[in-house]
Amino acid sequence: MTALDQAPRTRTTARTTVPRRPGPLADTDRGILSVSDTRRRSVRVTARLTHTVLLVSLILVGLGPILWLAKSAITPTQDTLREPLALWPNGVDWSNLAEAWTRTDIDKFFLNTVIVAVGVWVVQVVVATTAGYALSVLRPRYGKIVSGLVLATLFVPSIVLLVPLYLTIVQPPLLGQSLINTFWAVWLPAGANAFNVLLVTRFFDSLPREVFEAARMDGAGPYRLFWSIVLPMSKPIIGVVSVFAVIGAWKDFLWPMLVLKNPDLQPLSVRLPQLQQFIELDVFLAALAISTVIPIVLFIIFQRLFLNGAGMGGAVKG
Known part of the structure; x- marks a missing residue:
């Protein structure tokens, strides 16, 4: 068999072994922002700031009452009534737990x-x-x-x-x-x-x-x-x-x-x-x-x- 007869097979084999570059529809992890958008510094900073604000808000809403209860458990009654959001203005009273x-x-x-x-x-x-x-x-x-x-x-x-x-x-x-x-x-x-x-x-x-x-x-x-x-x-x-x-x-x-x-x-x-x-x-x-x-x-x-x-x-x- 001549080299000309083997050439198409060689090209076909090489073509199948070379990985294809993913097209724009091959990105399955794409979200609201595209790759080109995330490369822009303003968009990236805004997205991170939004994620941070949402995370902090969820923490405050979900853990806020529990954290306030934990703080008030070791706070004297007068401090809780006068300044309910203050962090122990007159010190911590650990005896509340034992009592x-x-x-x-x-x-x-x-x-x-x-x-x-x-x-x-x-x-x-x-x-x-x-x-x-x-x-x-x-x-x-x-x-x-x-x-x-x-x-x-x-x-x-x-x-x-x-x-x-x-x-x-x-x-x-x-x-x-x-x-x-x-x-x-x-x-x-x-x-x-x-x-x-x-x-x-x-x-x-x-x-x-x-x-x-x-x-x-x-x-x-x-x-x-x-x-x-x-x-x-x-x-x-x-x-x-x-x-x-x-x-x-x-x-x-x-x-x-x-x-x-x-x-x-x-x-x-x-x-x-x-x-x-x-x-x-x-x-x-x-x-x-x-x-x-x-x-x-x-x-x-x-x-x-x-x-x-x-x-x-x-x-x-x-």
Whole structure:
């Protein structure tokens, strides 16, 4: 073969190996400002200044109240009333924290809050996962009707259900004994959360059906399928439901106040506002600061447990 016959092939090979220069449409990371705009000093300075102002504004709006509470917790009452935004004009009073811890019995009410939050978390996770498994994986004949009824409950205002729910707790069916002043009065109603059920159902709908069919062919029954296959694949959605459950139980005020009338059983969200009229302002703010810091620290410690987890982790073994 002559050199002329090989030349086109050589040119073709060289043409395919040379990388193409990206055109103007190949830049997938392009934002509001183009590359030519960002090269201009005035545009670049304006964009950075705008980003800085927005970041500072978000910090002030999001962290401003928490930072002010932390500052006021160690500030005397008179300084807080006279100059609420000043940074300790007459010094720092660290004794507010110790007095708030001893006078308000935060440790006892914090334990009550943890008990309420853990119970609500367990009930909501159990109800949401089992209901979502039944509606999405088992798929009963009237599953769509049940899903529609569950969805319809989201349109009913919670305040409308307050009186019937309270009467049910006072005279629960089949038990014959009131649940008032028991933690069950907070735990059991928390399980009736239609949002969590629909959220978990939609997540189960996205799971691969091939894994379920393979497990059934290997002889796995409904309970084994739920425990060994579905739950290990559901770590992300369980983490989301866990965060919603813990945060909702921690900040809930109205329902625990109605069903937990005994002060020894009340959580922080209920007991601290009742103690406000009996203690000084600086001690009360210190108690609020302590009750705010505790859940933040716990969430930072256990955030991986709540949020991490691979969707297919543990479902299939090689």
